[in-house]
Amino acid sequence: MSEGILFVLSAPSGAGKTTLSNLVMDHFQALTPSISYTTRKARPGECNGVEYRFIDHAEFERMVNAGEFAEHADVHGNRYGTSKADLDALLTSGKDVLMDIDVQGAAQIRSSRKGGIYIFIVPPSMEVCEERLRARGAEDEESIQRRLEGARNEIKEAESYDYIIINDKLELAAETLRSVIVAEHAGGERVFNKVEEIFQLN
Amino acid sequence: MSEGILFVLSAPSGAGKTTLSNLVMDHFQALTPSISYTTRKARPGECNGVEYRFIDHAEFERMVNAGEFAEHADVHGNRYGTSKADLDALLTSGKDVLMDIDVQGAAQIRSSRKGGIYIFIVPPSMEVCEERLRARGAEDEESIQRRLEGARNEIKEAESYDYIIINDKLELAAETLRSVIVAEHAGGERVFNKVEEIFQLN
Numbered sequence: 001m002s003e004g005i006l007f008v009l010s011a012p013s014g015a016g017k018t019t020l021s022n023l024v025m026d027h028f029q030a031l032t033p034s035i036s037y038t039t040r041k042a043r044p045g046e047c048n049g050v051e052y053r054f055i056d057h058a059e060f061e062r063m064v065n066a067g068e069f070a071e072h073a074d075v076h077g078n079r080y081g082t083s084k085a086d087l088d089a090l091l092t093s094g095k096d097v098l099m100d101i102d103v104q105g106a107a108q109i110r111s112s113r114k115g116g117i118y119i120f121i122v123p124p125s126m127e128v129c130e131e132r133l134r135a136r137g138a139e140d141e142e143s144i145q146r147r148l149e150g151a152r153n154e155i156k157e158a159e160s161y162d163y164i165i166i167n168d169k170l171e172l173a174a175e176t177l178r179s180v181i182v183a184e185h186a187g188g189e190r191v192f193n194k195v196e197e198i199f200q201l202n
Numbered sequence: 203m204s205e206g207i208l209f210v211l212s213a214p215s216g217a218g219k220t221t222l223s224n225l226v227m228d229h230f231q232a233l234t235p236s237i238s239y240t241t242r243k244a245r246p247g248e249c250n251g252v253e254y255r256f257i258d259h260a261e262f263e264r265m266v267n268a269g270e271f272a273e274h275a276d277v278h279g280n281r282y283g284t285s286k287a288d289l290d291a292l293l294t295s296g297k298d299v300l301m302d303i304d305v306q307g308a309a310q311i312r313s314s315r316k317g318g319i320y321i322f323i324v325p326p327s328m329e330v331c332e333e334r335l336r337a338r339g340a341e342d343e344e345s346i347q348r349r350l351e352g353a354r355n356e357i358k359e360a361e362s363y364d365y366i367i368i369n370d371k372l373e374l375a376a377e378t379l380r381s382v383i384v385a386e387h388a389g390g391e392r393v394f395n396k397v398e399e400i401f402q403l404n
Contacts (some may be wrong), residue, residue: 118390122400122401124400125400126401155401158393158394160390162389163393164397165388165393176388179382179384180381183365183381183384186366186381187365188362188363188364188365191367191368192360195360199354201357
């Protein structure tokens with residue numbers, strides 16, 4: 001059984017990342033999301049170990065100090081983190097992991113481990129990004145403007161990603177994301193080990 | 203219009219490369235084969251500029267000396283070569299080029315230009331490779347053994363390729379090759395230029 005591949009997916013708000021990753025997740029049985037630890041309280045209907053692993057602040061702090069997180073962040077006073085051991089267990093079992101994370105988190109992952117594939121989703125234009133944010137209807141003008149400004153800054157970080165997918169037509173973008181996953185499994189370094197075995201090249 | 207991508211495809215005999223590249227060529231309108239120059243005589247039905255560009259030995263030699271070939275080789279006294287100018291013209295016009303070439307030719311291409319994507323096709327086992335060679339029915343035992351020995355040596359060169367596709371099930375291998383082509387168009391370096399334009403990041 002060969003090891004799975006870690007796919008790290010980042011995008012600014014309004015790029016359509018969540019819809020896209022759900023579409024692709026439905027397509028690959030072996031593709032699994034990573035589950036974060038968080039200190040925030042479970043909402044009604046959320047189960048421990050499904051959406052998140054719910055822990056208290058003391059335990060979170062212990063894990064931070066023990067270096068158990070591949071990345072962690074503080075969002076409005078709640079803490080979120082991805083356990084290195086969880087990632088390793090999934091990948092070793094042969095599963096691909098799709099990690100949905102912002103650019104800061106992705107940078108932490110990149111510096112904490114080798115071999116992940118980094119994919120950035122961008123909206124086709126700032127106008128579409130704005131439309132998508134407004135379509136959600138839940139935010140006031142000020143927070144939309146703040147998100148747009150944030151989006152533009154995040155998009156600059158796309159430069160350090162292995163792949164950039166411009167999400168213009170959803171089905172086309174999903175096809176590209178699926179292709180990246182299939183293609184990476186044919187990565188030369190990865191497959192050559194198998195080839196050496198098959199043809200006893202050593 | 204962004205530039206096309208050069209895909210260089212190598213495989214030992216019996217790997218199923220020709221069937222595979224035909225399947226994939228049918229799928230992508232923008233994917234075009236490169237056309238070689240050769241000194242061999244045109245066979246009945248072959249048209250100059252379709253299968254090959256037919257030239258004489260003197261003209262071939264002139265092109266070699268002028269450095270006009272991205273790669274060239276001598277096969278049983280006939281010479282074959284791919285013109286740098288032809289490749290550049292196709293790629294600049296936005297077409298992807300699929301070059302079907304042996305490991306020696308691929309090595310010449312690699313040292314003569316940047317940016318190509320190198321894909322190696324291997325048979326799923328030495329046994330299948332042998333079956334496929336025998337199924338052609340046209341060769342004697344000695345030449346089959348020589349091809350098998352050659353195949354094993356060529357497979358060692360797979361290590362230097364960007365992608366390796368194990369051609370076990372044809373449809374699956376074709377899907378992988380198609381995915382590589384789609385994924386490479388989402389290559390970060392390639393797309394970031396477009397992103398910089400769209401979002402005026404400069």
